[in-house]
Amino acid sequence: MKIAFILGAANYKLALYRATIDTASALREKGIEVNYIFWEYPGTLQGNDQYIPIFGLSKETRVSKWFLKLLSSLLGRHFYYFLFSRFFAAQLYRRIRSENYDALFFHGMSCIPMHQGIKNEFIIVHSCKAQNLLGKLSGIxxxxxxKIYQKIYSDKNLLSVSKDVSTDMLNGIGASPKTIGEIYNGFNFARLKTAMQNPCSVTLPDAYIMSAGRPDRTKRFDILLEAYAKTRRAYPLVIFGDGKKLGELKEQAAKLGLSNDVIFPGFCSDLLGAYRNAVLYVSSSDVEGLPTVIVESLVSETPVVATDAGGSNELLAGKLAKWIVRRGDADGLAKAIDDILLDPPEVSEKDIDFLDYRVVADKYADVVNKSLERSSGK
Known part of the structure; x- marks a missing residue:
């Protein structure tokens, strides 16, 4: 069996690759060939991975780069992708036709410029598209x-990384997919535990409450700061991440009298080492897919308080469900933080064993086998 994970403009360093590499490894251990396909150069290619330059998408040639820049600035990037999709898809499929793949999995938003060519392939939806893509828009x-996103995702085989993402696709986008189901991101817990033994390069307190992510409208660190100000402040709060709203968050922390209690280290490339001394992880997001940071926290045996966004409900299930708070509820978040620190639950990767990369790999293999059976008429 031979399959491809299409990541498009991603590369070996970005989150989309990191979220899929463990599952790809497990599939290879089963004897299934898994190749990654990029149309931006990802760095030195690994194994049989492919870099396929697509004119109008790739930036490696000057003409292609300016074609992309000019038309996407005039039309809007996704509308440009939508209009030229048949042109882009023809280039991709012409290059991979001879490879005889048994299945193609378009991860993330690599499906948008290729939607005209996608027929019986699979789209892996990693986030809530209605909230992420439509959240800033209004009116006409x-x-x-x-309507554009409905067209892109309808009549396709969709696999979402959480039930909330599937609901968002059906109700938020209003798509009418050919099929839809869930397939989680897979994680090698042993590899994560090993990486967590390496110290974080950032100088941190001996113990702290932790949160991480790009400061934007969806992560709601403003709610986290508001909630933290109402807690007992038993530990300092460390918020990792860098972005345009970081300055606003620092100003908010100062206004709340938190300047001595909140640390903003910025972006941290070795974040895994930071979980070891965290007494609690807090996710205050309004929008999530399947939050990797919550997975990493549980693997590091760090308790979690989270809002009811995306797959958080699926990660904090059973005895951990009591630590789910309604989105935007600063008072509820503050109470949960204080309560969990008084009696922290024991957590580990056992709470999320359904995310084991070998379990998820079995699901991918099952999806491919069923697709092959349908195509052969069995």
Missing amino acids: KRKFYR
Whole structure:
């Protein structure tokens, strides 16, 4: 069996690759060939991975780069992708036709410029598209783009990384997919535990409450700061991440009198080492897919308080469900933080064993086998 994970403009360093590499490794251990396909150069290619330059998408040639820049600035990037999809897809499929793949999995938003060519392949939806893609839009523009995304994701085989993502696709985007189901990101817990033994390069307190992510409208660190100000402040709060709203968060922390209690280290490339001394991880997001940071926290045996966003409900299930708080509820978040620190639950990778990369690999193999059976008429 031979399959491809299409990541498009991603590369070996970005989260989309890191979220799939463990599952790909397990599939290879089963004797299944898994190749990655990029149309931006990802760095030195590994194994049989492919770099396929797509004119109008790739930036490695000057003409292609300016074609992309000019038309996407005039039309809007996703509308440009939508209009030229048949042109882009023809280039991709022409290059991979001879490879005889048994299945193609378009991860993330690599499906958008290729939607005209996708027939019986699979789209892995990693986030809540209605909230991420339509969240900043309003009025006619919102309705216009909702129709575009409906067209892109309808009549396709969709696999979402959480039930909340599937609901968002059906109700938020209003797509009518050919099929839809869930397939989680897989994790090698042993590899994560080993990486967590390496110290974080950032100088940190001996113990702290932790949160991480790009400061934007979806992570709601403003709610986290508001909630933290209402807690007993038993430990300092460390918020990792860098972005345009970081300055606003620092100003908010100062206004709340938290300047001495909140640390903003910025982006941290070796974040795994930071979980070891965290007494608690807090996710205050309004929008999530399947939050990797919550997975990493549980693997590091760090308790978690999280809002009811995305797959958080699926990660904090059973005895951990009591630590789920309604989105935007600063008071509820503050109470949960204080309560969990008084009596922290024992957590580990056993709480999320359904995310074991070998379990997820079995599901991918099952999806491919069923697809092959359908195509052969069995």
